Amino acid sequence: MTLPIVESISPPPSALRGWVFWSAMTMLALLGAAIVFLIVAFLLGEALPLISKGGLTRFFTDEGWWPRDASFNMTPMVVASLYLTIGALLVATPLSLAISLVTTFKAPTGLARLMRNLVELSAAVPTVVYGLWGVSAIVPIINLWSPPGASLLAGVLVVALMIIPTISVLTQSALQGVPVAYVQGAAELGVSENQTLLRIVVLAARQGIFSAMVLGAARAIGETMVVLMVCGSIVQVPTSLFEPVGMYAGSGVALHEEAFNTGQESPRPAGGTRLKLASITGWQSGASAPSVLHSFFEPVTPSGE
Structure with a gap:
């Protein structure tokens, strides 16, 4: 059996x-x-x-930022951080877009691959290296025109250089996701190559480019070491690009001694406020990030052209 x-x-x-x-x-x-x-x-x-x-209102209504005297007005640092972020985006976004357009559509294959590798490699450089370069190169040059050199302008330039790789890589992905039919259709209609890139391809990839800008802004507003090294760490509302400023992200590091002298409480509220800003920025990037993936799978139809 x-x-x-x-x-x-x-x-x-x-x-x-x-x-x-x-x-x-x-x-x-x-x-x-x-x-x-x-x-x-x-x-x-x-x-x-x-x-x-x-x-919470005391962080905007106290007389100033003097942790030893229990005065915690963070308005100057928040304003300076916003100025830094906006300035860095204004410098980095056009450069990143130009790099992305050249590497994606203009440059020969070998040169485009080399440029992409260099951009990705620069994204892995530690921030302290950028800070040291800013202290040794950017700050002395600015000092020739407006001493002491450590200023909001120095921070804008160095941070802009830092966020270019982030914006460039994501912008390249967004541009590569634009359907080829858009470019072919424009060529058949007699549209020049430059007009096709600027008025059709860039507009079709605008959501992905915006996502790249949001993530670049998130890195800029959260940068600590660079702003401590090149911005001067003076808490004041800047009225000029050449004035030294203290940034919001560096408050917990720059004023750590004062925090201990006041019972280790002052950096905690600052951290809590940073947490709120990070949540807002993360929500914005999370809301717009799917557009990058969307461009890979479905056509992004331009509107209003």
Whole structure:
């Protein structure tokens, strides 16, 4: 009598490996979310005692930023950080767009590959290297016209150089996602190459370019080491590009000694406020980031051309 072959009820090896892989990925994702939650809880928990003494409005109504005297007006640093971010975007965005257009449509294959590799390599350079370059090159040049050289302008130039790789890489992805039919149709209608790139391709990829700008702004407004090294670290509302300023992101580092002298409470509210700004910036980038993926899978129809 031949016994029937009983098939194993265990899943096939491929299915088992897939289950183990996705289970591990899920655990890692939950671990990352838990770490973020703990950071948020720690910042808010440490900030609440000081906030409860005067409320959030004191960060904009106190006489100035003197942690030793329990005065925490962060308005000058917030304004200076916004000026820095806007200035860096104004410098970096046109350069990044030009680099992306050249590497995607104009340059020969070998040169385009070399340019892309250099841009990606510059994104991996530590920020302290940019800071040292700014101190040794940019600040002395500015000092020739307007001492002391460490100023808002120096920060704008160095931070703009830092965010160019971020904006360029994402802009290249957005431009590559524009359907070829757009370019071919423009060529058949007799539109010049430059007009096609600027008025059709760039407009079709505008959502991805905006996403790149948002992520570049997020890096600029959160930069710490560079602004401490080249901006002068003087807390004041700048009235000129040549004035030294203290930035919002560097407040927790530059004033750490004062924080200890006031019971280690002053950087916690600053961290809590930074957390709010980061959440707003992250929400904006998260809302616009799908446009980059969208450009890879579906045509982006220009509107209003």
